[in-house]
Amino acid sequence: MFVEVALDLPLEKTFVYKVGDYVSHEPEVGKRVIVPFGSNDFLRTGIIVDLKEKVEFPEEKVKEVFDIPDDFAVFMENTIALAKWIADYYCASLGEVLFFFLPSGFEITESFRVSLIEENVSKIKLSPSERKIIEALQGRGACKVSVLKRRLKISNFYQSLKNLINKGVVVREEFIEKDSIPKKRFLILKESKALRGAKSKELVEFLERRGKVSVDELKERGFSLAVINRVVKEGVADVVEEKVTVGNRPQELKDLREIELTPSQKKAFEAVTSAESGTFLLYGVTGSGKMEVYLKIAKEFVDRGKSVLILVPELLLTPELRARVESYFGNRIGIFHGKLTQREKVSAWLKAVRGEVKIFIGTRAAVMLPLKDLGLIVVDEEQDDSYKEQQKPYFHAREVAIKRGKREKFPVLLVSATPSVDTYYRVQKGEIEKLELKERVSTVPLPFIKVVNLQDSKRTNIFSKELLTALENTVKKGEQALLFINRRGFFAQSFCPSCGFIAECEDCAVPLVYHRSEKKLICHICGKRYKPVYRCPKCSTRLEFKGYGTERVEEEIKILFPEFKVVRLDQDTVKNPSVGARLIKEIKEGKYDVIVGTQIATKGHNFPKLTLVGILIADLLGGAPDYRGAERIFQSIVHTTGRAGRFKPGAAIVQCFNPDLPAIKFAVEYRFEDFYREELETRSILNYPPFNKGVLVEFQLDKLSGFKKLEEKFRLLKGELSKYFSVGELIPAPIPKVSGRYRFTSFMRALNEEVLLSGIMWIKKTFPDTFRSFRYKIDVEPVRII
Ligand code: ADP
Ligand code: ZN
Ligand code: ZN
Secondary structure, three states: OEEEEEEOOOOOOOEEEEOOOOOOOOOOOOOEEEEEEOOOOEEEEEEEEEEEOOOOOOHHHOOEOOEOOOOOOOOOHHHHHHHHHHHHHHOOOHHHHHHHHOOHHHOOOOOOEEEEOHHHHHHOOOOHHHHHHHHHHOOOOOEEHHHHHHHHOOOOHHHHHHHHHHOOOEEEOOOOOOOOOOEEEEEEEOOOOOOOOHHHHHHHHHHHHHOEEEHHHHHHOOOOHHHHHHHHHOOOEEEEEEEOOOOOOOOOOOOHHHOOOOHHHHHHHHHHHOOOOEEEEEEOOOOOOHHHHHHHHHHHHHHOOOEEEEEOOHHHOOHHHHHHHHHHHOOOEEEEOOOOOHHHHHHHHHHHHOOOOOEEEEOHHHHHOOOOOEEEEEEEOOOOHHHEOOOOOOOEHHHHHHHHHHHHOOEEEEEEOOOOHHHHHHHHOOOOEEEEOOOOOOOOOOOEEEEEEOOOOOEEOOEEHHHHHHHHHHHHOOOEEEEEOOOOOOOOEOEOOOOOOEOEOOOOOOEOEEEOOOOEEEOOOOOOEEOOOOEOOOOOOEOEOOOOOHHHHHHHHHHHOOOOOEEEEOOOOOOOHHHHHHHHHHHHOOOOOEEEEOHHHHOOOOOOOEEEEEEOOHHHHHOOOOOOHHHHHHHHHHHHHOOOOOOOOOEEEEEEOOOOOHHHHHHHOOOHHHHHHHHHHHHHHHOOOOOOEEEEEEEEEOOHHHHHHHHHHHHHHHHHHOOOEEEOOOEEEEEEEEOOEEEEEEEEEEOOHHHHHHHHHHHHHHOOOOOOOEEEEEEEOOOOOO
């Protein structure tokens, strides 16, 4: 018997090994296998991707498997086939894809240990090599295999070691700790005492209510380790370690009969639960009851004995969301995302393998979980860019989910108030069925949105009179306001702070990027270079190359309203998760009047006192200089203004220079379908995705002297590709040298998927693996082109 094995290497091919008599478990597709690899036979972990009865080349040349350590497969046959598609489409090797998803805790190298069972030695006959191994092990405890191998230098080392293991003379340690269930620390109330310090008091009170709480949850709730330790030291509570099965929170299960679905919710429920497969879009504004229906749909599948996977964007996987899902499914939920520890990941993966958990919530990394009898994948907020992996294999979890649904024949439910333009396009083409929730269930009205034209308004710096008045009134009422500003990119666009003019490429209609090294404005779609303009061509004001940052807004607000309590919520201030959790908790408690924040502030959290949202410069919400700018402006406006008045009626003020931009106009008037119609028309005219497939190719050079050669090769490639591709020029990155390498990009557009795949073949052919002087990466359907 032979097995075809995928290894974690950037090589296209897979490897064939012989399965000898002595392996711990039967070979099976999807199982882990430990194999010697390379000239020094270093042990590596692979995945069996196929079984073979015979091989085409001489059998003696085929190396033998060291072991098949598990009685279970870590990948299902279906997901291996899916991984092959990911590898082809997103341009990676099968091994790279499989090992990207498989938690690295599953990888075994030569660092495992073996030890001798002395009393068994005399019972058997030994070959010379086996004797050498035994002598080396005698009188010692467990020894690392890598050390043993290096010391002994015998040619048939693994064969001999395996024989000894099979004869029971040597034992190896388990490859997965049997007990891979992580332990968690809990605080248990021992004796109530009055402690000094507000935080300690609060913690004691909390423990009185709950009795037992995990340390993780306490941290999530904003209690610092110092406070927790103090409470323990004072004898109020004990710390215990316990194994965590799945959930550990007290359950307040909802009585499901309480909620009766509205007619359109019911229609959506029926469409998905009666479907055998197909992709659906659950579409409706915030508060239309989307989550409620998809949880009910999920429940229905679980009740039928199926498993269900709910994907959410990275920032949305908050304790609040978890609590809401738990209110439906109790403790039976699995969680899987990139920030878990290796042990937690292995443990979650095993729960899926063993079918112990029927319902998983996770981020993009969860899309390949080996869930048996998968009956449904929900992709919540399907438009969110965090579904796209930003490193190899660059997959998009929504696309993988849709493919998985087709392959394993189950429905996939995309959910959004503001679907991506891509998804909407597919709805129009009839590839996705739209299920619309027209009436809202929430009794709180959507916020009233007022647009302020910054060109007409009297303003102080960037604050219009309207916004300042609204701010004052809100704070006076004891409510909170959020001032929203886009996260600043590392590229510089030229922007007129007086009339809002943004320099754009005349062919591509995307903002130009200022390149300091060349002193040129460059279009990152086509590569065209422009002389920089330093004064606004419309109003002669001096142009700025950088936008407004949160810090500047915070400072200016503090100067304008010294009595306001202001907090900043951006990448910098929430870098430390426990600080972030504390700030969010304090905001909910009403400790601040004004929140100055980026996207981070607008995702996943409900701030009950927040009734006013101000967007400072809506025109700049497009961020990166590419064809998705309008889409991002539209999405940001809807999502940000939606934060106002979750619990009581709120208002939003959208400041902008161009109120007629469709992205702004249609967002503030809640005319979503009109936006999609116009945006698709524009994209079609300018020949942008979704009317074709975008590919970003990035080259990296160690030395600039290599550029000539790169350019030569690139010309050849361009000539070859331009039959079916539109290929942009080679463009240096705006910051040319990043971590010691010079980066150059080219943005390409392929007519369709078929052409795309053959184009990628050409790229690989022109720049073979062996062409070491520069590296390159290929990002298919990128969400960023810079
Ligand atoms: P969305 O996901 O569209 O923003 P949610 O599902 O969060 O909407 O629903 C908003 C609120 O309305 C939630 O508190 C939810 O429990 C409640 N809700 C949803 N559907 C119903 C219904 N049919 N009857 C009563 N309340 C509902
Ligand atoms: Zn101007
Ligand atoms: Zn251009």
